[in-house]
Amino acid sequence: MTFPDPSAGAGTGADAPVEVFPPTLREVMLRGRWIAMLALCLVVAGVFAWLGQWQLGRAIDTDPTPPGATEEVLPLAEVAAPGEYLSEPLVGQRVTVTGTWVPDDFVIVSSRFNDGAAGYWVTGQLRIAGGDADGAPASIAVAIGWAGTEQEAIEAAGQLNETASTADTDAALAITGRLISDEGPVLPPKGADPETLTRMSPAALLSRWHDVEGLNVYRPYLASEVAQGPLTDIASPAPDEGSGVNWLNIFYAIEWAVFAGFAFYLWYRLARDAWEKEVEDLEDAAGQAS
Template sequence: MNEHSPSGAGVTVAAAPTEVFPPTLREVLLRPWWLGMLGLALVIAGVFAWLGQWQLGSAIDTDPPPPGMNEQVRPLAEVTSPGDYLAEPLVGQMVQASGRWIPGDFLIVASRFNDGDEGYWVTGQLRLDTATTGTDQPASLAVAVGWTPTRTAAVAAVDELEAAVAADPDATVALTGRLISDEGPGLPPAGADPQTMTRMSPAALLGQWHDTDGLDVYRAYLTSAEPLGGLEKIHSPAPDEGSTVNWLNIFYAAEWAVFAGFAFYMWYRLGRDAWEKEVEALEEEAAGTPERGDGTGTATVG
């Protein structure tokens, strides 16, 4: 029977193609793998949210120091201890201390401004007594005893103070002043004596002090309320009352909130990329399937 036979023997007929519908984005995101990834994103976002809440809680001081607290004179031992950093609310605290001066340790610090005028500080090592520290362990406090506009006057003040100490090395002095944080050591100006100091740093002063074996040193230093050695009083006003809101912590809290949202965005973005690749692959497969000629996608009757 030929190809025109009514029986249809030997006639090749194209098979009806099976239409494949690409998945929707919702279907892809509801698959077990992406649901698991969503759970991981929830965990990460939860951690970020907790960190943001912690930062927000730290941003607001619920127990701020009362106004004028820094002007109330307190014993040094109640405020800080040797080697400890001075807490921010206690910077500028008025304290009292007593002890004796160590001979040979009245040193000059340059580039000190007093109410806008540049000059010099004269500093000394005050070896604290047990009444101040509360222990028998030797401890010293760096003290700025006064200011002068010229180095010549600073040298004269050092000579006067050293002479007074030499006359009575065991004399006890009681001081009241403002406690200030260590400024940290700094390099001397170019061409100056290597021993020149331009920053008030107990650590730097310690390098030039005497009798320091087994000595504890306070990180903070004291600006004496009463000048010594014929010097002028150091201008050391009370610190401004700080805000009870730490805006830096609030900024960090906002950052953590953004990170939490980014965890969900990354889950959505990765899922969408996977969906787009799957749809693109299906479209390319459908476009590349021949309808006839090689036996693929066709059926032979008879």
């Protein structure tokens, strides 16, 4: 396709209109402006590709937890530290810790199911013997046992509090159970007592505990395997073996690959639009010249 040069005069011979050939798409893409734009797209695509590779690396666990690892009883200090979040492979890990109950800190948590039966947990603040790794005072919230009715839970909490108040402060007891992540505090149900707790949250329990000045508290809580007093043992089966593949991260990696491809498509689309506009301008100019 050719067009007469609109800037040339009419006539024949030397004065005849000069035919102008419109640029091809390839010629437009090879211009300096679009080469620079392509270089920028290469940088952007490279960043997206790196992010995709990073997500892919996080998606596949190259060092998965061995089957049954959560059933080995470990000292609490080897699994977690006060103030730290519990990593996913350690959720449900069986641990043991030694300490004493703090009097007046036995709190009831409702909406607790035990083998399908609704009921209540009685919880307590266990002051850890020796404190944390630096020797500072430290405590962990413990779900001590389950009760079928609120009245039973209240009576059990009273008995535990009486025992803790009269116990020798040097007589520490060992608690074994599963370490579980904080469930997060929520508002009590509408119309319920404002003090009602329906989630096992050490953060919420901390606001009701005594003697917490300078205290370091564990973020996860401990579900005791053996109940104390008149309470029933809490049913806490071993966690399901997790997959070594995180499909959400794989989906994110695919997204980054799509974004990298889109960067090149955007460059192509912009260059093509510029080429089409240039050809269209030449057609309009040729039409006006004729």
